[in-house]
Amino acid sequence: MEILQKEFELKSYKRGFHLITDEVIQNLDEISKFEVGVLNLFIKHTSASLTINENCDSSVRSDMENFVNDIVSNKNYFTHTYEGEDDMPSHIKSSVFGSSITIPITKGQLNLGTWQGIYLGEHRDFGGNRKLLATITGKKYNL
Amino acid sequence: MEILQKEFELKSYKRGFHLITDEVIQNLDEISKFEVGVLNLFIKHTSASLTINENCDSSVRSDMENFVNDIVSNKNYFTHTYEGEDDMPSHIKSSVFGSSITIPITKGQLNLGTWQGIYLGEHRDFGGNRKLLATITGKKYNL
């Protein structure tokens, strides 16, 4: 059993849900060395989130963004509004979708279902480059 | 320390929340071999979810189903609707409740609270047999 940890930055994304599976894998060559394991991917921010969803049709991402804005935005009782209208809603979305995901690794690859991809939920209008912290626990291939 | 991975299929369930604790345990005899560990249970689909909730009264499951339908259904701005009215809502519910749960293992058993059980959130009308991928990391009993 081994454990490995690596921090990396994502590209900057505009507000919305974005498919980042390829970008995550490109930053984590190390996955290929594990015969079996789990990847914990943790986002070090409170106004963005990580989740798993459909990897094919971008309409899922835009519908999800429209839905969360419909439900969470413009509540007249919000008081944490220093940084604008996207401030408090971004914190709520962050906790609803969550700060980390755990994905099994099998034979050197993320063992996702056919239609599963990794989503970044960027909940600020200008969130900048988000830092991810990856921790892989598992058994490496015998060399 | 050891790691063990196993994929299995659930029975087919109708749309709603279902208590699957017993079915999960029946598929994972291996839990009993771990003195201490964690089980990551991952669902390989984007229109179903896993969560932990009350294991006794079925009214919790039906109230949860009525609630999510109340909040997520029939939004006129949804565009990802090829597969019917349950299509886009199922993706949203999948991310709100999540694709995986992590449960501690203690002395060969899932260390759940008295009232905790494992729920499958089946968010499609006809979701079929859902695939779960279990990864257990921990320390086995000395034999």
Added chain:
Amino acid sequence: MEILQKEFELKSYKRGFHLITDEVIQNLDEISKFEVGVLNLFIKHTSASLTINENCDSSVRSDMENFVNDIVSNKNYFTHTYEGEDDMPSHIKSSVFGSSITIPITKGQLNLGTWQGIYLGEHRDFGGNRKLLATITGKKYNL
């Protein structure tokens, strides 16, 4: 690689979201012994939740509480209401925010972002002392 498990009780909190980072760390001296690892923190209840959010301004916690009450309370279709108006909503909030969080450990500390803290979501009016089960998996410092 080593694994370590410990159960402890939180102080009693009133209904709402509460910053418990310091209380968690005080109960988990063991974190300091791990050079690299992951902490899984699991709450053994179905009417409370754990999540990560902003650690500075208490208005985030009160706005979150007002938001979830706005969305989840007083649905006339709820049937699981034996224990009062906070009963069924507490179960829903528990699953939306989740029963466990996973936090990376680096060089003997929780590797949280600058603004991240651990929240207890206490969703009952009188929830009492909540039990947490911590499991740390990782590599200890060489002594």
